[in-house]
Amino acid sequence: MSAAMDTESTYSGYSHYSGHSKKAHRQGSRDRHKSPRSKDGSRSEKSVTIQTPPAEPLLGNDASRAEEGQDDNWGETTTAITGTSEHSISQEDIARISKDLEDSVGLDCKRYLGLTVAAVLGLLVFLTPIAFILLPQILWRDDLEPCGTVCEGLFISVAFKLLILLIGTWALFFRQPKADIPRVFVFRALLLVLIFLFVFSYWLFYGVRILDSKDTNYQGIVQYAVSLVDALLFIHYLAIVLLELRQLQPMFTVKVVRSTDGESRYYSLGHLSIQRAALVVLENYYKDFTVYNPALLTASKSRAAKHMAGLKVYNVDGPGNNASGQSRAMIAAAARRRDSSHNELYYEEADHERRVKKRRARLVVAVEEAFTHIKRLQAEDQQKAPGEMMDPREAAQAIFPSMARALQKYLRTTRQQQYHSMESILQHLSFCITNNMTPKAFLERYLNPGPTLQYDRDRWFSKQWTLVSEEAVTSGLQDGIVFVLKCLDFSLVVNVKKIPFIKLSEEFIDPKSHKFVLRLQSETSV
């Protein structure tokens, strides 16, 4: 784990529940302290921090470094994320600034820096036309030519255009940032630069031609301000097209595979940069993939270990430590070895299925029976029997004991017991009772593992993600790109494929051309 990740204070994936689950296969160096920050609804809970590791060579890390030592060409041959795109200059500067800030102050400042820059620029831009119109009035009012209805018409149009611009900017840009991303958004940065240059050049012209020479043609000045506002509206249109519309049309299909159990999904994306695509994938991950359950993974590892166990390599030909040859020999021997582990797997799985089905049947019956004890009181009945009335929570507590044991056994068998506490079950039960749900609707949450969003936040294993990519993270998606979203326990491997160019041709069928014949094979006796 890199030092930078330890200094971060916003993410809190390691909470107290980890004590319940099996720790056998986890990495050693994880913090297990309670982090109370995760519980108060601070903004950090909503943010998904995607952070690239600091500039180390990526692929060179595990395999090559150990054996070859420090290769002289490691700078060229390893792939690292260092923003090597055409827009690299300003980005690297910003990135360096942001990394320095990050190391010293914390991640929040990077986000706020971007926001403040944009806000200041926006305010400046908004006030500029007003300043253009007001400055002559303030500075040399007496010299100005009188300008009657034309100017007033222009004032009204400036006012309304500014209002529209304000509403449009509010709608488009004023959003709560939902994620921290490693690099700046290229298009946003470009737009900010464009706006800045544009306004700067207008001010320059204004300052030289109008302020210095004290131009008296007030109508011309007002029209100049109107032209500025028009151009700003067009830049706003450009912003909509670049930031929003361009990525709507699907161009790529990405396949996301979870590394631990192979669960995979496909998504359609448009023209996005890799980091934005990663964001989209992660947003969908929380809703589509079933929750990561480490308890389900231990069986396959023990099977594999048993298969290779008991094989030892003896080197008969003499001294010499041919490590790779030995391991290859072991693999070959293990493959040829005739053991019955496949048999064990088959019977174990069949057994498990039967057990799960039996427990499930018992659970369904118990819940159905429990639900029959509850009856909703109508409004007029409520006055008749005031003594026995219960609110949903009490009703839930009343019927819970009859199904508790069956539910607990079922959860144990399917290894979901750490995801559901008694409190959460009671809450869900009272929720279902309030909304007139059937037993099956109540059970839907427990019978199948749901997506990660369904569970409490402190059951989520992963909120801090790292984007590992061979291409620059701000470059656009291309066909064949593979990047990996790593969190501590598992990773999501994302494979990008381009949607093929479809050749569609037409064929006209005359409705009258649908004619048929009977095909017979009759047999006649003579």
Next chain:
Amino acid sequence: MSETHLRFLPVITIYFISFSFQQRIEIHKLRQGDNLILGFSIGGGIDQDPTQNPFSEDKTDKGIYVTRVTEGGPAEVAGLQIGDKIMQVNGWDMTMVTHDQARKRLTKRNEEVVRLLVTRQSLQKAVQQSMMS
């Protein structure tokens, strides 16, 4: 001289088998009540679907085939077998007729004897096999 004869003999028999192995069958109709019956059933015809014919080798063959032979009937007695393709009936060609035309040609009320020219696959193959061995 004899050697060259022997060399040409298989070639000549092959020609005979592939082009003109046919059998002539004469069936005497049996009177049953008001009808004259022959004792077999036919299938096929140019208006029928040749792909459903189980007896033909070539599934585009639209000829008339014998699909059933009643036991003890005149056809069986005369030597007609199931799966035979009827090429001619009393000199009339049966390879390009509709099913109904074929039925009519076989069931003419004023004919008591029909002479069929049939061809048969099984016999072809048997002769070929015996020639090879």
